[in-house]
Amino acid sequence: TPLDLHEYGAVSLRHLAFIWLALQSDCSALVCGNTGSGKTTLLGSIFNFIPQNERVVIVEETPEINVPHRHAIKMATAEGIEIGMQNLIVNTLRMRPDRVIIGEIRNREEVSAFIDTVLAGQGKGSYGTFHAQSCEEAIARLQNLGAMEHDLSAIDLVLVQKRWTSFKGGINREERKLTEISEIDFS
Numbered sequence: 001t002p003l004d005l006h007e008y009g010a011v012s013l014r015h016l017a018f019i020w021l022a023l024q025s026d027c028s029a030l031v032c033g034n035t036g037s038g039k040t041t042l043l044g045s046i047f048n049f050i051p052q053n054e055r056v057v058i059v060e061e062t063p064e065i066n067v068p069h070r071h072a073i074k075m076a077t078a079e080g081i082e083i084g085m086q087n088l089i090v091n092t093l094r095m096r097p098d099r100v101i102i103g104e105i106r107n108r109e110e111v112s113a114f115i116d117t118v119l120a121g122q123g124k125g126s127y128g129t130f131h132a133q134s135c136e137e138a139i140a141r142l143q144n145l146g147a148m149e150h151d152l153s154a155i156d157l158v159l160v161q162k163r164w165t166s167f168k169g170g171i172n173r174e175e176r177k178l179t180e181i182s183e184i185d186f187s
Contacts, residue, residue, distance in 0.1 A: 026123075029156060063108075100117050
């Protein structure tokens with residue numbers, strides 16, 4: 001839950017309050033971070049701020065995302081029968097979801113699918129996870145994978161989660177923290 005993340009020191013109450021208000025105002029968000037930073041955990045956690053009666057569609061290559069909603073539909077790609085991310089995204093448009101989650105955006109096709117979802121204005125917001133260690137890096141990587149600058153501004157928030165190891169008192173500690181909340185603004 002969001003409070004669990006706060007108790008672990010991963011996110012402040014102030015940041016959680018801001019995210020809660022942002023999600024209540026129907027924004028789209030991209031959760032970024034390095035490998036093992038807790039991107040999926042953060043995304044699943046903040047979905048506790050979304051009303052439980054909303055319909056959530058989750059599209060992933062590898063099923064990982066869990067949300068507390070009873071109307072959550074999970075769809076996974078199936079390369080063997082040529083059902084890719086783009087096919088699944090087109091199908092989400094027909095499901096009238098309140099929220100759409102694209103899990104672990106890794107390649108050009110998945111970036112295109114995520115941007116298509118955000119631009120379609122489905123329901124109350126679209127969300128995804130992506131490997132990048134800052135908003136600036138996320139923008140550069142998304143553009144390198146084919147996203148157009150004017151399309152990226154449709155993403156309302158970029159949340160950056162980081163994992164690093166610190167050495168305290170002779171013990172290696174691994175920490176995961178929300179380090180950045182940004183909006184994309186090219187003006």
